[in-house]
Amino acid sequence: MTTTMATTSSPASSSHPVGLPKGPSTPRLHKLLAVPGCKPDMLNDLLLLRPGDGQDSQASSSSSSCKHVVFFHGDIQNFREEMASQSDCAQWLQWSLEQVVITLGRRFPGHHVWVVRASRMYLHKFSSYCNFVESNMFGAPEHAPYSPDGGALSHLRSLLINGMERAGLQNTIQHPDGAPSTAFSLTLVGFSKGCVVLNQVLYELGGAQADPHLADFTRSLSDMFWLDGGHPGGSETWVTDKRLLGQLAASGIGIHTHVTPYEVRDPMRAWVGREHACFVKTLEELGARLYDKLHFEDEPPSIENHFRVIQEF
DSSP states (O other), X not given: OXXXXXXXXXXXXXXXXXXXXXXXXXXXXXXXEEEEOSSTTOEEEEEEEOXXXXXXXXXXXXXXXXXXXXXXXXXXXXXXXXXXXXXXXXXXXXGSHHHHHHHHHHHSTXXXXXXXOOSEEETTTEEEOTTTSEEOTTOOEEOOOOBTTBXXXXXXXXXXXXXXXXXXXXXXXXXXXXXXXXXXXXXXXXXXXXXXXHHHHHHHHHHHHHOTTTHHHHHTEEEEEEESOOOXXXXXXXXXXXXXXXXXXXXXXXXXXXXXXXXXXXXXXXXXXXXXXXXXXXXXXXXXXXXXXXXXXXXXXOHHHHHHHHHHO
């Protein structure tokens, strides 16, 4: 049986520190619950750290208001209070969504940093991004090409627009007259299971670029970070289709892969390493803007180092 995390309505945002001990230097995090995406019944909870709310002083520059980072988490990760209530998750509290958004705020000063909580958490720990890509209860995806009726890019665009409105931010994706914003810049970061959303974006990229309703939003993608991608399916942990990778390379998007032996050197899941190597080699041959790094290569594979890549990338 699938357990659905609560997505009850809340005030527009929580401007006090969320889920963290209060103190004079505690960042102000904004928890936005049940934010609708491309369809009214497709809801995701969001966590937002705005520039200047506990980030480096340079982050408060007004020129940063159009820069956004969106993070998709992995299994186990959740809001701090949810993790603390589950014995299997409590030991990993340092990787709660609240802690991660603060880490990302330091990594991307001057950006609005968003964390998208998976809409479904089976047994309170298996993330399923079913609003972005068709997935089973354990979160293994069934990727599909672009459809004008929905998908990862359409859902993300709507989530951000509705999240900005809920948080009282200026909509930098689209001007009030309906024209696209030329200043909006978007970086996507997927960790572990969260990389399935980035992979789905690759499946949709060509079709979205040809759709006038999504073309400008798609062009706003500046960089994509895959952090130790993994999921319980037996294949397609990394995209290896040369046609799809050719579209990614031609887009000019900066591609960053950061992996650890936990994923790419696991003999029980040898396909993960093979697919990652194919992903990197193909993009190199296509002349993509690519950066690839293996972290902790001289240390034994461990879930601790798997999580640590969030700090090290």
